[in-house]
Amino acid sequence: MALEHAILVSLLEKPGSGYELARRFERSIGYFWTATHQQIYRVLGRMEADGRLIVREVRQQGRPDKKEYSVAAPGRTALSAWLHKPIEPESLRHDLAVKIRGAAFDDPAALIREVERHHQEHRDRLARYLAGERRDFPGSDPAAPSETPDAGRELQHVVLRGGIAFERMTIAWLDDVLATLHRLRAGPVP
Amino acid sequence: MALEHAILVSLLEKPGSGYELARRFERSIGYFWTATHQQIYRVLGRMEADGRLIVREVRQQGRPDKKEYSVAAPGRTALSAWLHKPIEPESLRHDLAVKIRGAAFDDPAALIREVERHHQEHRDRLARYLAGERRDFPGSDPAAPSETPDAGRELQHVVLRGGIAFERMTIAWLDDVLATLHRLRAGPVP
DNA sequence: AGGGCCATGTAATAGGTTACATGATTGC
DNA sequence: GCAATCATGTAACCTATTACATGGCCCT
Numbered sequence: 001m002a003l004e005h006a007i008l009v010s011l012l013e014k015p016g017s018g019y020e021l022a023r024r025f026e027r028s029i030g031y032f033w034t035a036t037h038q039q040i041y042r043v044l045g046r047m048e049a050d051g052r053l054i055v056r057e058v059r060q061q062g063r064p065d066k067k068e069y070s071v072a073a074p075g076r077t078a079l080s081a082w083l084h085k086p087i088e089p090e091s092l093r094h095d096l097a098v099k100i101r102g103a104a105f106d107d108p109a110a111l112i113r114e115v116e117r118h119h120q121e122h123r124d125r126l127a128r129y130l131a132g133e134r135r136d137f138p139g140s141d142p143a144a145p146s147e148t149p150d151a152g153r154e155l156q157h158v159v160l161r162g163g164i165a166f167e168r169m170t171i172a173w174l175d176d177v178l179a180t181l182h183r184l185r186a187g188p189v190p
Numbered sequence: 191m192a193l194e195h196a197i198l199v200s201l202l203e204k205p206g207s208g209y210e211l212a213r214r215f216e217r218s219i220g221y222f223w224t225a226t227h228q229q230i231y232r233v234l235g236r237m238e239a240d241g242r243l244i245v246r247e248v249r250q251q252g253r254p255d256k257k258e259y260s261v262a263a264p265g266r267t268a269l270s271a272w273l274h275k276p277i278e279p280e281s282l283r284h285d286l287a288v289k290i291r292g293a294a295f296d297d298p299a300a301l302i303r304e305v306e307r308h309h310q311e312h313r314d315r316l317a318r319y320l321a322g323e324r325r326d327f328p329g330s331d332p333a334a335p336s337e338t339p340d341a342g343r344e345l346q347h348v349v350l351r352g353g354i355a356f357e358r359m360t361i362a363w364l365d366d367v368l369a370t371l372h373r374l375r376a377g378p379v380p
Numbered sequence: 381a382g383g384g385c386c387a388t389g390t391a392a393t394a395g396g397t398t399a400c401a402t403g404a405t406t407g408c
Numbered sequence: 409g410c411a412a413t414c415a416t417g418t419a420a421c422c423t424a425t426t427a428c429a430t431g432g433c434c435c436t
Contacts (some may be wrong), residue, residue, distance in 0.1 A: 001423070002285045009292040019387050032287030039424065041389060062433060064387040076295070083296050086304055087285050089311040092356060095192045095277050097222030097349045102199040104342035105266070106273050114276055121279040151374050152294035158370040159287045162363045166282060169359035173352045180348040184341050191395070209415050229396060231417060252405060254415040 003043055004052075006033045008071055008079045011053065013152070015070035018044050028156075031129060031163030044069055052078055100177060109185045112178065119174040126167035133160055193233055194242075196223045198261055198269045201243070203342070205260035208234050218346075221319060221353030234259055242268055290367060299375045302368065309364040316357035323350055 010016075010024055021044075022037040047053045052075035056068045071079075096118055103111045137157050200206075200214055211234075212227040237243045242265035246258045261269075286308055293301045327347050 002283075002288050003423080005285075005292065006288045009288060009295070012295050013291075017387075018389090030281060032282055032284040034281045034283065036425075037387090038389080038426085043423095045389095060386090063385090064432070066387065079292055080296050083289055083292050084300065086307065087289070089308045090283070090285060091220060091224045092222055092353075093192075093224065093280070094222040094352075095280060097352060098192050098196045098199060099273055099277070100345050100349050101203075102195065102269055102273050104345050105199070105202050106270050108341055108345065110274065117276065118279045149374060151298055154370055154374055155290050155294050155298065158367050159290050161366060162284075162287060163282075165359050165363050169355050173355050176351060177348050180344055184339060184344055193395080207415075208417090209413095226397075227415090228398085228417080233395095235417090250414090253413090254404065256415060 002033065003035055003039065004047060005079055005082050006035070007040070007043060007047070008052070008075050011069055011071050012076070012079075015068050017058075017066040017068055019066065021069075028132070028160075031125075031166070032159060047075065050074075103181075108181050112181050112185075115174055115177050115181065119171065119178070122167050122170045122174065126164065126171065129160060129164045129167060133157075133164065136160075192223065193225055193229065194237060195269055195272050196225070197230070197233060197237070198242070198265050201259055201261050202266070202269075205258055207248075207256040207258055209256065211259075218322070218350075221315075221356070222349060237265065240264075293371075298371050302371050302375075305364055305367050305371065309361065309368070312357050312360045312364065316354065316361065319350060319354045319357060323347075323354065326350075 006025075006029060007021060010021060010029060016024070018037060018041045021040050022035070025033065025035045025040070044053065048055055048069070052072055053069045054072045056070070057065060058068050059065050096115070099111060099114065137153070137160070196215075196219060197211060200211060200219060206214070208227060208231045211230050212225070215223065215225045215230070234243065238245055238259070242262055243259045244262045246260070247255060248258045249255050286305070289301060289304065327343070327350070
């Protein structure tokens with residue numbers, strides 16, 4: 001169960017409310033983990049009951065009050081223990097690939113629109129990630145981040161580069177898929 | 191719920207038992223969907239009760255008897271309906287990325303071994319996929335599969351190419367991660 | 381007046397993992 | 409004799425999704 005750990009990491013980077021966490025899971029954390037607010041609130045409640053988090057009621061003006069969570073000592077210990085325990089390399093779960101193989105038993109051409117939609121969505125994500133990189137990591141290309149090597153920043157950046165690499169790979173693959181679908185439509189006609 | 195659809199696709203490609211499906215999910219289907227035998231048996235039972243599959247008891251010699259499942263008309267209809275319904279582009283769930291960001295609050299160098307293990311596993315997977323490609327799709331590189339354009343084969347191949355692209359991308363990213371971790375270890379020493 | 385954002389949650393259901401359980405055959 | 413492969417399943421638990429629910433503020 002890595003949601004718990006993802007929350008610990010995010011709250012260590014910066015304390016925040018359930019709502020704020022949900023937003024982070026839509027943005028920065030979104031390129032390696034997703035979670036909805038319902039799930040986040042439930043897990044936050046449990047983690048607080050377990051003593052891994054502490055809550056602070058924050059009164060706000062012009063906005064609803066919020067509960068700001070931060071990591072307690074047992075939470076840090078739990079994260080550390082998890083970090084030192086090996087995990088299994090994960091496998092993909094890709095619905096679209098199931099559809100592509102399923103198209104052999106239906107009309108492959110009918111899938112073109114769907115694949116184009118996914119293609120567009122991944123291009124959008126890539127654009128967002130690249131914009132985020134320019135914003136948060138400007139001028140770190142020259143391979144010499146000799147200034148102040150901040151471990152947290154470096155690690156955030158390498159994870160972001162992973163998200164970018166994933167989107168680029170996916171876009172290239174979807175190009176391949178589209179070419180294949182078009183070939184199948186054009187091929188059996190002669 | 192794509193497991194149901196993945197099972198339909200796999201059984202349309204070739205009827206088989208729960209055990210055989212579990213093996214396929216470890217191999218060919220494994221590069222886009224995973225499932226354990228427990229889950230598969232449960233879903234097969236439900237799908238048969240719903241009339242989407244038909245079972246045939248097959249008596250065997252030297253082996254336990256098996257139940258061979260194949261797709262019934264309602265199953266094909268259900269698959270077709272799903273294929274025509276848009277699905278949301280998926281997001282990653284990558285535990286290792288959570289660990290990498292978490293390492294900022296622990297010892298980044300301690301993660302090197304773990305990342306190396308994942309690196310090795312992905313190289314193994316890539317080797318298996320490439321071997322499968324050479325075995326099942328020989329001589330299809332020359333960009334001219336003009337022979338008999340079998341939609342099923344073409345689609346299986348493009349999905350396999352996706353698995354290969356994913357592993358290659360992951361390996362390259364893990365190289366980047368390892369370089370970053372080493373840099374962080376070497377950097378803050380002077 | 382209506383839509384969007386901030387902010388929190390509950391309830392029902394579906395999906396997935398882990399552990400337990402059995403038993404025959406084949407090959408070393 | 410022991411491990412691996414073939415073959416099937418149950419039970420308990422944990423995780424995730426979907427739908428429902430509320431309510432104030434800000435902007436157009």
